[in-house]
Amino acid sequence: MTTRSWNDLRIEVIIGALLRTGVILAAAVVLFGAVVFLAQHGREVAAHGVFRGEPESLTSVNGIIQGVLHLSGKAIIQLGLLILIATPVARVAFSAVAFAIERDYLYVWITLFVLAVLLYSLLGSH
Amino acid sequence: MNVLEFSALVGLGSLLAGFLGALTGLGGGVVVVPMLALLFHVDIRYAIGASLVSVIATSSGAAAAYVREGYSNIRIGMFLETATTVGAIAGAAIAMYVSGSAIAIVFGLVLLYSAFLSSRDRVEHGEHLPSSNLATKLRLNGSYPTASGMQPYNVRGVPAGYGLMLGAGVLSGLLGIGSGAVKVLAMDQAMKIPFKVSTTTSNFMIGVTAAASAGLYLARGYIAPGVAMPVMLGVLAGALIGARVLVKARVKVLRYVFAAVIVVLGVEMIFNGVTGRL
Secondary structure, three states: OOOOOHHHHHHHHHHHHHHHHHHHHHHHHHHHHHHHHHHHHOOOEOOOOOOOOOOHHHOOHHHHHHHHHOOOHHHHHHHHHHHHHHHHHHHHHHHHHHHHHOOOHHHHHHHHHHHHHHHHHHHHOO | OEHHHHHHHHHHHHHHHHHHHHHHOOOOHHHHHHHHHHHOOOOHHHHHHHHHHHHHHHHHHHHHHHHHHOOOOHHHHHHHHHHHHHHHHHHHHHHOOOOHHHHHHHHHHHHHHHHHHHHOOOOOOOOOOOOOHHHHHOOOOEEEEEOOEEEEEOOOOHHHHHHHHHHHHHHHHHHOOOOHHHHHHHHHHHOOOOHHHHHHHHHHHHHHHHHHHHHHHHHOOOOOHHHHHHHHHHHHHHHHHHHHHOOOOOHHHHHHHHHHHHHHHHHHHHHHHHOOOO
16 A cells, blocks of 8 residues: 555645645734734733733634624734634544545544544633 | 834744744744743743744644645554644643743753754664554555655554654643654654654644644633734744745754754753743
8 A cells, every 4th residue: 555546645735725725814814913903002012921811802712703893903813813723623624524535434533533632622621 | 112012023033933943844933932931021821822823823834835745644644643632632731730930941851852853963764664563554654755756664663652742742732832853753763754754744743733732722811812923923924934945045054053042042941940930
């Protein structure tokens, strides 16, 4: 099994495109958020020396979406970061489908395990 | 310092970190946290959250290119990700309970180790070893493109590599870095995977590993948009420029310089951790 199948190659091309799209989209959203954020808060004093923990509105998917609707720069940045974090998760989800198409069931299970761990971290830890 | 100045300076520093990280193959994450904590006096937890995000960006960006070239082994990556993601969640959980000083000391030690590893020359194992039973069962063996056509390779030492990957995951979740050095150690040294395959597969895995702990960091309020924004954009831009220059640069000299910088930062981190300043 040392030759690479046509399917393998096609899957790799799709994964590559998926990753690139996710990163570009995330960077664009963060950049837009940065402009809004700096226009809103650029003149304030930067204070990150003491850890307070970000408020609920910037740590949960719901809170972030609410903030984006109110055009909060911070919330738009967080949305971009959320897209970025979701990019590898989408890559793993796609791999599970790809292994299923190849009928490689051992790797379908391995991939689903990784996906479950990622989803737990993103959604289950609140 | 106002927010505008802070963003500009951190963005520039991150650009430089991403640029050097890409050129030397060490990744920008290892210098971003000390830069934020020591230079900009950002709380180490915010620094780690921001670094984690930049690690996902550079890893995914670079992996997109490597996957197409056919170096990375998707099965090895996915199998080992079962270890790194579980480790990353454990690391992120530990980070919530230990003090910033303790994290700074561990960070310093990892910096020193990374510098040591990068200053050694890497030698490709020439011998063609038989595959282990477990590796065959898991279908980890593969082939990669070389100048003389596709070169098949066999994988060994799966349990040892898996254990090291758990450790790499814990460090990644605890310190907000890619742990590329430990990942390559596991694949290159323990599992005897060809160097080109282990570095690219490691890079491929870093994004998923970092995403596993980033979710927890975000939920716990460790990712501050004001810090993460300039770091993510800066490191990503720097890494993109670095990848373009890579072909022409004299990487060897740069690698030593960067290793020296990392040693200094490592000693600083340990000193500040021991004296309780971080």
